[in-house]
Amino acid sequence: MLHGALDSVAKTAVVAVFPRESMEDCMKNSAFVIVLVLFIATMAYAEEMDFRGVKWGMSKSEVMSTEHGSVFKEDSGRVGYLTEILDEETLLVYYFTDDKLTRARYTLLKVFTNKSNKYYESFQPLVSSLTEKYGKPNKHDKLWKNSLYKGRPSEIGMAIATGGYSEYVQWETKSTRIIAYISGNNFEIESGVEYDSKELSKLEGQQKKNKEMKKL
Known part of the structure; x- marks a missing residue:
């Protein structure tokens, strides 16, 4: 399910970034976009943490x-x-x-x-x-x-x-x-x-x- 969602995000991002390219050519870049999406998600997660990968208020x-x-x-x-x-x-x-x-x-x-x-x-x-x-x-x-x-x-x-x-x-x-x-x-x-x-x-x-x- 996660892979499918990321692939969908990748397709949308590729079309948006490379509107003049054919869909076939654009999909060659999907792996890069998936990595980019994962990187952004990881950075957002890291910014949410307060100390050593934990957040204040955790049990x-x-x-x-x-x-x-x-x-x-x-x-x-x-x-x-x-x-x-x-x-x-x-x-x-x-x-x-x-x-x-x-x-x-x-x-x-x-x-x-x-x-x-x-x-x-x-x-x-x-x-x-x-x-x-x-x-x-x-x-x-x-x-x-x-x-x-x-x-x-x-x-x-x-x-x-x-x-x-x-x-x-x-x-x-x-x-x-x-x-x-x-x-x-x-x-x-x-x-x-x-x-x-x-x-x-x-x-x-x-x-x-x-x-x-x-x-x-």
Whole structure:
């Protein structure tokens, strides 16, 4: 049925594009037109997706059907997978509110033997790649909680590990807020990127509020 429909579209498109050609000659181009139609349909599908081939608001089962790896962890409000981005091992977690996808996060898993600048250095390619894809960030916060390591670039890793410094870089699309981050505390450093639905993020906040209200 799909092939017949596409063939019909192809015939119509060929006649429209090559009105002076004979139908026999035009049909030689039908294969090209079918490929063109499929390409346009694929591009339209890709534009509809919000993140990694999924769309905000999808159910957990719908999201899981798009992933081919083994589930690393799962509960009612989230599901996680081990994957890679930019040749870095990462933990990918999808978050759901009322069985609707509201956000997702990549956390870089590489561990260095000390709190050197390597954590911060590994964060830079992530920011560069996101800038290449989404353009100039609309927000870039470099936050110092104390000045112990401020002005000492060679110890930026220690500044992050002790909670003295954190960095957040933000981009936005029509439907999504994207934040790359690096922060730390108690000599533990975490970095990654979070994707947040601009429309549905309020559901998560409301759910947390409702849980707190039940305690009263």
